[in-house]
Amino acid sequence: MDVAIHTPRLLLRPQVEADIPAIVSGLNDWEVARWLTVVPFPYTRADGALLEWHFAALPDDIVPSGYHAGNAASAGVQRNLGFVESGRREMRFVRSQQREVEHIDTTLTRAQFGASRARQGRM
Numbered sequence: 001m002d003v004a005i006h007t008p009r010l011l012l013r014p015q016v017e018a019d020i021p022a023i024v025s026g027l028n029d030w031e032v033a034r035w036l037t038v039v040p041f042p043y044t045r046a047d048g049a050l051l052e053w054h055f056a057a058l059p060d061d062i063v064p065s066g067y068h069a070g071n072a073a074s075a076g077v078q079r080n081l082g083f084v085e086s087g088r089r090e091m092r093f094v095r096s097q098q099r100e101v102e103h104i105d106t107t108l109t110r111a112q113f114g115a116s117r118a119r120q121g122r123m
Helices: 017-027 051-057 072-081 110-119
Strands: 062-068 084-094 099-109
Touching: 051 062, 051 110, 062 072, 072 099, 072 110, 099 110
Parallel strands: none
Antiparallel strands: 062 099, 084 099
C-alpha cells in the first residue's frame, strides 16, 4: 500500500518515474549538493539509483551510507528509511565543497529496510 500525506503546502508520496526530472533538478541545487559526499555537481539523470531496486536486484544485505555532521535533514531521511549509525565518524573530501567535512557512517540492512517499509505501510 502506498501512502500519501497531503498538507496545504506539501505532498509526500512514494517516488515515481515522472519525478526523475524534479529529483535531478533538486540535486543540482547547490544548497542540497553541498551536503552530499558522493553526489556529483552538477547532477544528471544517469547519476541516480533506488533502495527498492538494490535489495530486489542485488544479493547485498547491507547498504552503507552516511551524512555530514550538522545535516539534520539527511540524518532524518536516513532514520526514516531504517539506516542506523555504525559508530564510525571520519573526515571525507566533499567534491562539491572541495574540502574535508566530518562524515557519520550509517548502514541499512535488508531486514531494517523491510521493517521500515512495514512501519510506513509500504509492504
